[in-house]
Amino acid sequence: MAAVNYEIFPDILKLNFNSDILGLMVLQRKRLVVQIRKEALLEIANYFLDELKYRFIIASGMNADHGYDIIYHFSDDSTGYMVNLMVNIDEKQPEVESMANMISAANWIEREMHELLGIKFINHPNLTSLISDGNWEETEHPYARPSRDNKKSSRT
């Protein structure tokens, strides 16, 4: 793997995936958050996993203003740099391509997000329940909040 100069890394990313990157946030201590189009997820994830040899840590699914956000966390263990790919998923069509065929580490967490938030992962090899016994209703997703209740004040 070629050594990456992290000072110009955001620019390299923009150069490679300009049209797919919606936003870029450089945080302190070697942390980068990249907001991308969900259609480009597999291509960009493949770039990090295959070309740059990053390790897939985990993905965090969460409620957003209109739908859901998923943040895929990747780590470059040779430098401690962490890249976080953020995709926004529309509430009306909560689905995104599965990464489980590319890397087995994504298998369980996608099943978990499907179960808790109700996001569908397209082409997942085994999108069955991970946490429940399969006895929840098809529409029952305990972590999902309808967007109108999404404001902090609605929480107790």
Next chain:
Amino acid sequence: MSIKTVIPIGPYHPLQEEPELFKLYCEGEIVRDIEWETGYNHRGIEKINESKTFDQVFFVVERICGICSTSHPFAYANAMEEVARVEVPDRAKFIRTIIGELERIHSHLLWLGLAGHFLGYNTVFMWAWKYREMVLDIFEKTTGNRNNYAMFRIGGVRRDIPNIHINDIKKMLDAIKPKLNLLLGAIMDDPVIHLRTKKVGILTKEDIIDYGAVGPTARASGIAIDVRHDDPYAAYPLVNWKVITSDGCDVFAKTEVRILEMLESVSIIDQCLDKMSHTREGSIYNPVKEIPAGFGFGRAEAPRGEVFHFVKTDGSNSPARHKVRAPSYVNIATFKKSCIGQTISDATIILAAVDPCYCCTERMAFAYDYYSGKQIMNGLDLIRISQQKTNDLKMKM
């Protein structure tokens, strides 16, 4: 058509924090496939934390795991300090590192004892757990607790270790070192342990990368990943130590890595105690007034591997989203690679080799015939056949 026997290990299974169920599909003695079911005791901790204040979350995450109860607060503190952009005083860094490393020693000793028991070496079990008590005594002296130490807060630690205690702790630590060397010698030189653990439960480098496995599981397959080294936090950049790896890829390599890591931990604690004595007593935290909205990515190297905490804040006094990934979550998935093709008598030690959490100490496992439903063996029988295999090997030598 070949007849496959299903051996379920569970549903109340000690191998992870929560009870879970493994189903081993066996053809005769050989494991052909494995399936797992988790979530028998899903506690919804991520959801609970959204209703807790930032300070209260420490006490919740400390109870995720009973054995490595400081690794989750460690990662959470790292995440929150990233959001709050607060520096931790040097003395607090040393105290954090000391607690983290003591925990590594006692957790590895606990694993070693159980691994010895599964293999039929109850002497190793008795020794390891006896010497673990010495570590717990240090915990009791420094934190007041044998477990769930409640030492962490955002910006530092809650309690100081007074300089007057440093010599006592060093003496206690010196007493542990020869015991660790004793265990190292006993295990490295024993031909039967070599026969039982070498070339058993192989995980190649490719498997580790594919499953994203971390900690001693990855390091025993020659992948030198260690958050303490790769993304340094607390006092790890301030002391000399090295990442222990092995190229064995088997259960023996995992044992070797863990024992050598304990010796490395003793050295880290020793250096931290020395350096800590030169810092000002009582300067253990920097106050944090406000947590701004933002993202925090915290990680820490727990005894079992990287713990990852992601916190999203929105300017209020509680997390908007808190994601927790324990190392067992990625390590346990590797069973799909390590168990298949092995015998049932080796399966117990392979399932134990990644050191999945042993919080719930009860084990329930039955083997029943796939067609008749008649019970063939239970969990104790599985341990018995594993121990029997060791005895047979001893007789042959």
